[in-house]
Amino acid sequence: PKVIDIIRQRLAAQQPFYSFEFFPPKTDEQTQAVYNRMDSLKQLCPCYCDVTFGAGGSTTARSLQVVETFQNYHGMETMLHLTCTNMNEESISRLLEEVKSRHLQNILALRGDPPEGQTHFVATDARFQYAVDLVRFIREKHGDYFNIAVAGYPEKHLEAASYEEDLKHLKEKIDAGADMIVTQMCFSPPVFEKFVNDCRALGIQCPIIPGILLFGNYAGVHRMATLSGVAIPEKMEERLLQIKDDNAAVSAYAVDLAVEMVQYCMARGMLGFHFYVLNLEKAVKTTLTRLGWPIINQASRTLPFLEPGQTFQ
Numbered sequence: 381p382k383v384i385d386i387i388r389q390r391l392a393a394q395q396p397f398y399s400f401e402f403f404p405p406k407t408d409e410q411t412q413a414v415y416n417r418m419d420s421l422k423q424l425c426p427c428y429c430d431v432t433f434g435a436g437g438s439t440t441a442r443s444l445q446v447v448e449t450f451q452n453y454h455g456m457e458t459m460l461h462l463t464c465t466n467m468n469e470e471s472i473s474r475l476l477e478e479v480k481s482r483h484l485q486n487i488l489a490l491r492g493d494p495p496e497g498q499t500h501f502v503a504t505d506a507r508f509q510y511a512v513d514l515v516r517f518i519r520e521k522h523g524d525y526f527n528i529a530v531a532g533y534p535e536k537h538l539e540a541a542s543y544e545e546d547l548k549h550l551k552e553k554i555d556a557g558a559d560m561i562v563t564q565m566c567f568s569p570p571v572f573e574k575f576v577n578d579c580r581a582l583g584i585q586c587p588i589i590p591g592i593l594l595f596g597n598y599a600g601v602h603r604m605a606t607l608s609g610v611a612i613p614e615k616m617e618e619r620l621l622q623i624k625d626d627n628a629a630v631s632a633y634a635v636d637l638a639v640e641m642v643q644y645c646m647a648r649g650m651l652g653f654h655f656y657v658l659n660l661e662k663a664v665k666t667t668l669t670r671l672g673w674p675i676i677n678q679a680s681r682t683l684p685f686l687e688p689g690q691t692f693q
């Protein structure tokens with residue numbers, strides 16, 4: 381099924397929902413480790429999972445393999461990220477056909493980052509300059525077959541001329557047929573809330589799901605924040621500095637921030653969350669346990685909340 385249909389059901393039932401994002405591992409051994417982890421993670425009943433895609437198609441085979449295994453072996457609805465950097469119409473068409481032939485229906489349509497070593501993006505095929513071009517292409521060639529998600533940036537995309545310009549381009553992606561928005565990580569709940577309000581004011585009505593990074597060390601969170609132009613709020617940096625040499629404490633703090641983001645959003649009626657789990661399981665399990673959310677009813681994918689004091693094994 382399409383992820384957007386599952387989300388609509390959850391929203392209609394006022395049930396919270398969440399997704400886990402993975403990146404394709406480099407070796408067979410690491411891939412097997414991710415599959416083993418999925419055995420355990422699926423007990424947490426995410427609404428869906430995603431697998432990232434190396435810009436220019438550098439991870440195509442591995443990304444497809446992981447998506448297919450999650451979807452067809454684990455029975456986990458899984459979304460494939462697809463970038464149009466360094467791709468042309470023929471390679472994109474071929475890939476979409478391949479995705480379809482594997483009965484996969486969910487795509488996160490992206491422009492992609494410039495290839496490693498390059499700071500500016502130069503489109504290989506003039507037809508694919510921006511993610512919106514990919515959204516239009518998918519709709520034109522495949523109608524409503526795919527659920528299409530797109531990326532949003534609560535603190536604006538690094539290259540965008542302004543926050544307002546970036547929002548305008550986000551709206552273009554929705555108008556071109558995208559079904560939902562998943563955002564870049566954001567460490568400030570009020571910033572995310574403002575972004576949602578600004579989107580709504582522009583007439584964007586689809587689900588907007590905050591990306592929540594479960595980081596595990598001080599250098600890593602700084603590297604990712606810098607690369608994506610995301611601010612680390614002053615209070616967060618102060619705390620991080622106190623614990624920077626203790627990865628377990630940093631990881632526990634990431635869980636605190638994740639819980640805070642979810643609770644802040646839930647208090648404002650938002651129900652969907654996207655966890656960047658970095659192929660790991662402990663932090664996301666702890667986060668969901670803290671929220672009282674582990675979901676054991678895989679068959680019906682409903683949400684039997686934990687009783688007070690009960691913990692997820």
Ligand code: FAD
Nearest residue numbers: 432433435461490491492493510511531537540546549564
């Ligand atoms: P776009 O929506 O095309 O926007 C890119 C820039 O162009 C923005 O500054 C926008 O304002 C501007 N723009 C858009 N349209 C126009 C226009 N018509 N005229 C002028 N300017 C315009 N990268 C990967 O390589 N693989 C992944 O798997 C991956 N997964 C991601 C998942 C999420 C949830 C997010 C948030 C990002 C992900 N990325 C991934 C990173 C993403 O590829 C980069 O952020 C990339 O630089 C922009 O992609 P986009 O789809 O947002 O681009």
